[in-house]
Amino acid sequence: MSSPDAQSTPEPESARSELALSSAPAARSGRSQERRRSLLEAADRVVRRSGPEASMAAIAAEAGISKPVVYRHFGDKGGLYRALADRHIEDLMGRLSTALRQPADRSERTRLVIDAYLAAIEEEPQVYRFLLHRAPIEEPTLTGLVAELTRRVAEALSAGIAGELDLPPSARPTALAWAYGMVGAVQAAGDWWLQTREVPRERLVDDLCELLTRGWVDPPRH
């Protein structure tokens, strides 16, 4: 927020075309990149261990370094968290779009995507909680990490839906609404599932898939 120097995650590998914030301090030398990586890794470790309410001091300590260094690299707690989130979001998006590209019919592909998401959050519940249940970035019209993740997945999904169903441009809002709806459905159900593991993943995947492909009006078949 306040800091004018919150460079938004110039991660080396992730293809970044949008978000060309001008104020990045240029030089990003090799040593600096290394530091940045190690800081991100330390932050990751701390978040995994202590949840998202980790303090900057704790993260700095974990990295064996003092706070101002962290601030020089990420400008802001929001900046750090955003960088951290970007990494995980990138990962999740990769898994999801792999599933999305699988050659199969619509409902089977739906199943694959849902399963990919649930598998991911099952593997790393702490990371998931960090991404979804934390909005440490104050909103300048925009919200926190949740929205970022939701937005990206939904955006990709809506493109997929529009393409798949061959929708006219006038139906783009419908595709978006559906995409957000589907993402929200899987997120909320996944959240519930993660807290009260009442049912094997398989089962939840089937239920969600049925809801999203056939609707709730017809009774379930099992």
Added chain:
Amino acid sequence: MSSPDAQSTPEPESARSELALSSAPAARSGRSQERRRSLLEAADRVVRRSGPEASMAAIAAEAGISKPVVYRHFGDKGGLYRALADRHIEDLMGRLSTALRQPADRSERTRLVIDAYLAAIEEEPQVYRFLLHRAPIEEPTLTGLVAELTRRVAEALSAGIAGELDLPPSARPTALAWAYGMVGAVQAAGDWWLQTREVPRERLVDDLCELLTRGWVDPPRH
């Protein structure tokens, strides 16, 4: 959470049968109830005006009172927020279950509930943001307000679904999964809609209703 005295919202009018909680300071005298009300109203005003990151000091000041009074009444920031949330959740639940009880066929009733929810969040976006995008309560296994709202709506909805479709007990998890899925879908889509008003409410309601009742596999009809 730390405070042992966070009484959970003994609102005056909401049907309360003496509240067995032992530690409650007993004599909730008339004057005290009045104070409590005025504090909640002040908090509500501040939250509406400044968003959910309102400080306790600000709320106390708005009520023309000092901080410790607030803490005596609610024990905790979490306690205050929970009390505040309960009030709004109660309200929203009322509107939703009214819609849910309407005599109509399944898809029409779905439409009514979705519309009721979207109407509510459209009327009071600030309150909605407070309820959904804030988890100020640290989680001892439990999460914040979002989960509370989601849980209550989903629980009610799943009972409705199970009754409506005459599901056997073995299908209760399915009903729950569907309920959470539907709630999440409407929440996420509503969130998106509230930020980018790309489309009239009517349209979003129709789209969501179609997704949830007929699934996404068949192309939309408009």
Added chain:
DNA sequence: CTATGGTGTTACCGGCAGTAACGTTAGTCA
């Protein structure tokens, strides 16, 4: 008049995000 319990206050604590100001290395140019 005094004891007591609820209601209010001021003034503090500890912890956090964020920063200013000061060392310290390391590469550069004479």
Added chain:
DNA sequence: TGACTAACGTTACTGCCGGTAACACCATAG
């Protein structure tokens, strides 16, 4: 080799916030 500079790192602070301790002000009861 030795002075110069600039990035790198540190300690020690500010300001804010949640939460609390300790004290002050009535009322009513004996």
